[in-house]
Amino acid sequence: MTKLGIFAAGLCLLVATRAAAQAEEPKQNVVRAETPIVAGNVVNAKKRALADAFRQAAEQAFAELLKLGEPMPSPAPPGVAQLKASLANNAQKFVRSYRLIDQQSEGGVLKVMVEIDVDTVLLRREIDRIRGAAAAQAQTAAVKPVARVLFVAGAAPAGGLVAAALGPEGVRAQLDPAGGESQLLASAARQNAFALFVVAKSAGEERVRGTTRVPVKCSLTWRLFGAGAQAAQGPAVARADEEYGFGADETAARNACLERAAATVARGVAASLRTPVTSAPFVTLQLDIADVGVIPVVLQALKRLGSVTASEVRQVSANQAEIRAFTRIGGPMLLQALGRELGGKLLLVPTRTASEVVAVKVQGPDTPLPSPEEKR
Numbered sequence: 001m002t003k004l005g006i007f008a009a010g011l012c013l014l015v016a017t018r019a020a021a022q023a024e025e026p027k028q029n030v031v032r033a034e035t036p037i038v039a040g041n042v043v044n045a046k047k048r049a050l051a052d053a054f055r056q057a058a059e060q061a062f063a064e065l066l067k068l069g070e071p072m073p074s075p076a077p078p079g080v081a082q083l084k085a086s087l088a089n090n091a092q093k094f095v096r097s098y099r100l101i102d103q104q105s106e107g108g109v110l111k112v113m114v115e116i117d118v119d120t121v122l123l124r125r126e127i128d129r130i131r132g133a134a135a136a137q138a139q140t141a142a143v144k145p146v147a148r149v150l151f152v153a154g155a156a157p158a159g160g161l162v163a164a165a166l167g168p169e170g171v172r173a174q175l176d177p178a179g180g181e182s183q184l185l186a187s188a189a190r191q192n193a194f195a196l197f198v199v200a201k202s203a204g205e206e207r208v209r210g211t212t213r214v215p216v217k218c219s220l221t222w223r224l225f226g227a228g229a230q231a232a233q234g235p236a237v238a239r240a241d242e243e244y245g246f247g248a249d250e251t252a253a254r255n256a257c258l259e260r261a262a263a264t265v266a267r268g269v270a271a272s273l274r275t276p277v278t279s280a281p282f283v284t285l286q287l288d289i290a291d292v293g294v295i296p297v298v299l300q301a302l303k304r305l306g307s308v309t310a311s312e313v314r315q316v317s318a319n320q321a322e323i324r325a326f327t328r329i330g331g332p333m334l335l336q337a338l339g340r341e342l343g344g345k346l347l348l349v350p351t352r353t354a355s356e357v358v359a360v361k362v363q364g365p366d367t368p369l370p371s372p373e374e375k376r
Contacts, residue, residue, distance in 0.1 A: 029056075029057040029060060029061070029115070029116045029117075029118065030101065030113065030114070030115050030116075031053040031056045031057050031113070031114050031116055032053075032111070032112070032113050032114075033049045033050070033052040033053040033056065033111075033112055033114070034049060034052075034109050034110060034111040034112070035048040035049045035052065035109070035110055036108055036109055036110075036215070036244070036246070037105060037108050037109065037110050038205050038206070038215055038217075038244065039205055039206040040206070042105065042110060045110040046103070046110060046112065049110050049111070049112045050098075050100075050112065050114065051091070051092070053098075053112060053114040053116060054091040054092050054094075054095050054098070054116065055087050055088055055091040057091070057095070057114075057116040057118050058087045058091040058094045058095070058118055058123070059084065059087050059091075060118075061094070061118040061120055061123055062083070062084060062087065062123060062127075065120060065123055065124050065127055066080070066127065068124075077130055077131075077133065078271070078274040079129075079130035079133060080127075080130055081270075081271050081274060082271050082274075083126055083127070083130060085267060085268070085271050090286075093122075093315075094118055094119045094122055094123045095116055095117070095118060095119065096117045096118070096119045097116075097117045098114050098115060098116045098117065099114065099115040100112060100113075100114055101113040101114060101115055149172050149173070149174050149191060149193045149194075150166065150171055150172065150173045150174070150193060150194045150195070150196055150269070150273070151173075151174055151176045151184060151187055151188040151191070151193050151194065151195045151196070152166070152173050152174065152175050152176060152196045152198065153175070153176040153177070153178040153179075153181075153183070153184040153187075153195075153196070153197055153198070154197060154198030154199060154200065155199070155200060157255070157258060158198045158199070158200035158220060158258060158262065159175060159198050160175055161258055161259055161262035162196070162198050162220070162222070162262045162265050162266060162269075163175040164262070165259075165262045165263045165265070165266035166266045166269060166270065168266075169266045169267060169269070169270035170270060171266070171269065171270050171273060173196075174193075176188075181197045181223070184197050185225060185231050188225070188227070188231065189228070189231065192227050192228050193227055194224065194225060194226060194227050194273065195224070195225040195231060196222060196223070196224050196225075196269060197222065197223050197225075198220055198221070198222045198265065199220070199221045199222075200218065200219070200220055200221075200258060200261075201218065201219050201221070202216055202217065202218035202219075202254050202257060202258070203216070203217055203218075204216050204250050204253075205217055205244075212248070213246040213247065213248070213253070214246065214247055214248065214249055214250050214252075214253045215244055215245070215246050215253060216244070216245045216246075216247075216250060216253035216254045216256075216257045217242065217243075217244055217257065218242070218243055218244075218245065218254065218257040218258055218261055219240050219241065219242045219243075219261065220240065220241050220258070220261040220262065220264075220265050221238075221239070221240040222237075222238075222239060222240075222241075222265050222268075222269070223235040223237070223238045224236050224237040224238075224269055224272055224273075234332050234333065235332060235353075236272065236330065236332075236354070236355050237268070237269075237272045237353065237354045237355065238332060238350075238353040238354075239268060239352050239353065239354070240351075241261055241264045241265050241268065242261070243257050243260040243261040243264060244257060244260075245257025245258070245259070245260060272354065272355075281326060281328070282324045282325060282326045282327065282356075283324075283325050283327055283329075283330070283331045283334050283355075283356060283357070283358060284314075284322060284323075284324055284325075284356065284357045284358070285298075285322065285323040285324075285325060285334075285358050285360070286320070286321075286322055286352075286357065286358070286359040286360070287320065287321040287322070287323065287360060287361075287362050288319065288320060288351070288359070288360065288361040288362065289319055289320065289321055289362045290319065290362075290363075290364075292316060292318075292321070294346055294362050294364075295313065295316065295321055295323075297342070297345060297346060298323065298338070298342075298346070298362070299311060299313070299323070301338055301341040301342050301345075302323070302325050302338065302341075304341055305327075305334075305337055305338065305341055307327050307328070307329050307333075307334070307337060308325050308326065308327045308334075309326045309327065310325075310326045311323055311324065311325045311326065312324050330355040330356075331353055331354050331355050331356060331357060331358040332353050332355075332358075334358065335348065335350060335353060335358050335360065346362055346363065346364065347362070347363040347364070348360045348361075348362060348363075349361040349362075349363060
């Protein structure tokens with residue numbers, strides 16, 4: 001064989017080897033996302049764009065992993081919907097690493113292209129946990145629905161928008177004319193129904209640069225109560241969902257914002273109603289911290305609570321911590337008991353309160369509360 005032939009053969013072997021090596025490498029998702037730049041704040045826009053990119057990558061991996069292994073029962077267990085819904089706000093939990101490939105601002109919109117490595121091992125573990133729970137539940141008697149109708153109340157138009165958005169989510173909602181939470185609970189108690197009270201807030205923002213659209217930021221704070229005697233125990237879920245709306249004028253933008261927020265609330269309420277009303281064996285505390293030194297203080301307070309049998313730290317980073325508290329009381333009651341036990345050593349500012357998950361911002365007692373401008 002000539003030298004030229006030997007060189008060509010070696011080159012072909014090298015190309016084939018590299019191709020095989022590349023085929024064995026794990027594929028990473030390259031995701032594009034965009035978000036409007038509100039009030040010229042590029043930093044916040046970048047955070048929202050990255051969060052959306054993480055959500056897209058996690059949801060894609062979630063859909064692919066569901067196809068593997070044993071098929072899910074039909075209808076799918078509530079845990080599947082809950083895990084998928086959690087990716088909207090907590091997708092970064094399943095991101096091992098990411099690399100920002102490109103970032104551009106155009107017409108008041110920030111566009112990013114991100115290479116994301118999804119932690120499929122952790123995501124698969126969560127899916128397997130749901131499969132196991134579904135199999136165990138299938139061996140027991142089916143849980144009967146606690147209530148057939150959900151009574152909804154709230155100042156117009158928020159209450160009506162949420163009630164209308166619940167229909168496509170499979171929830172029979174009835175708009176109640178109650179002007180306050182106590183009146184709503186009285187109406188729901190007569191029908192042994194769930195109750196949902198909604199409070200809306202909105203505020204105009206600065207115009208998006210380069211466009212004529214008017215932006216409005218709105219939030220819907222909602223409290224979901226169980227049926228019958230469960231309502232007396234306090235809300236099963238207490239949460240606030242924020243959205244942005246855009247329109248030709250402030251009224252149109254506010255209506256668009258409230259419609260988007262109502263759809264978000266409806267999805268959260270539907271997921272909560274599909275969850276069995278009995279307390280989980282543990283409550284997950286998601287802590288937003290400025291100093292890891294607060295973790296031992298929280299653990300000691302949990303240890304002193306008679307309603308908590310054990311607690312364990314699941315994850316810790318520079319500004320986040322996740323603690324699992326084994327207890328039969330729900331998240332809202334655990335948060336109240338923990339706050340009393342800390343006795344002012346730390347301030348707990350809840351950002352999400354549900355029966356199984358409580359997300360709080362942990363602050364020192366001398367930390368000043370944020371001003372309205374800082375909240376925006």
